[in-house]
Amino acid sequence: MPSAPRGFQADVPVLITTRCVLRADFFNDENLEKRLRQLMAQFALRCGVTVFAWVLMRNHLHLLLAQRFPGHDARGKKGLSPFLRNVFSVLAKYANGYQSTQGHVFARTFHSKNRPEAEEVFAAFAYILTNPLHHHATKRLDGYAASAARTYFSGEPDGAVNAILGLFGKLRGTPQEKGAIIRRLVQEWASRVEAAGEEADKVAIARAILRENRSELDLPKTSQPIPIASWVGKESADRAVEVILRWVPVKRPFAPQLAPRLNELIGHCSRERGRPASWDREDEADAIA
Numbered sequence: 001m002p003s004a005p006r007g008f009q010a011d012v013p014v015l016i017t018t019r020c021v022l023r024a025d026f027f028n029d030e031n032l033e034k035r036l037r038q039l040m041a042q043f044a045l046r047c048g049v050t051v052f053a054w055v056l057m058r059n060h061l062h063l064l065l066a067q068r069f070p071g072h073d074a075r076g077k078k079g080l081s082p083f084l085r086n087v088f089s090v091l092a093k094y095a096n097g098y099q100s101t102q103g104h105v106f107a108r109t110f111h112s113k114n115r116p117e118a119e120e121v122f123a124a125f126a127y128i129l130t131n132p133l134h135h136h137a138t139k140r141l142d143g144y145a146a147s148a149a150r151t152y153f154s155g156e157p158d159g160a161v162n163a164i165l166g167l168f169g170k171l172r173g174t175p176q177e178k179g180a181i182i183r184r185l186v187q188e189w190a191s192r193v194e195a196a197g198e199e200a201d202k203v204a205i206a207r208a209i210l211r212e213n214r215s216e217l218d219l220p221k222t223s224q225p226i227p228i229a230s231w232v233g234k235e236s237a238d239r240a241v242e243v244i245l246r247w248v249p250v251k252r253p254f255a256p257q258l259a260p261r262l263n264e265l266i267g268h269c270s271r272e273r274g275r276p277a278s279w280d281r282e283d284e285a286d287a288i289a
Helices: 030-047 080-099 118-134 149-153 175-199 202-212 228-232 234-246 277-288
Strands: 014-019 049-056 060-067 111-114
Touching (some): 014 118, 049 118, 060 080, 118 202, 149 175, 175 228, 228 234
Antiparallel strands (some): 014 060
């Protein structure tokens, strides 16, 4: 049964989430992260998609994207759905070859949420950049390489992010000085969410932070893309795209694990929660006997 059409709108950010099948840790290598950046740079231009932010975790992926027209392209060539279909399918094929696996890499479909309001956009943006902290993949906000953090916090384009959120359009100074302000806002959001615990209303917390810092932010133009070239300089932006597009993906010889032979004994050991270890030793002795 086909999926229902998603209500994508022109230049409205969308929070995208996709997970690996069985939450398997497929993405645990720098080459897989580079391949993802390369595919986003390649298909964003082809599909008319704005990439605001992204993070690649070991078993899932978050993106903040927008397409430049409403609805869907009848030819299936432009927009978010073709962009994601191409990026996910090519990345899955590469991951299978690189990891010597077969079958599906991503779950059947992706989750999407339109984020038209300023507080929704900022909450999604902060959620993406703090995801490595949430999953204990790093102890520092800028200590995780496989994300858009360095583009925003350090002013170092990664080749994948092609626009900055218009929310930050009023910030002045060098990319690093503007990045320090963005970092402070994201850190404040993360601290308040952590303090609120599981019941935290992430959007309400984002609304409070935007209200407190409205003099520094351009709330009416939250979703209006700021070309990355005007943020970090055209030369730096062009160089980052050129480097990632010219990168040659590393290939490995396919080496599948041999399946057990027919009638071969397969050993399995398990322990029930709460059982004393002595019981397991007794069970093992009985099995040997």
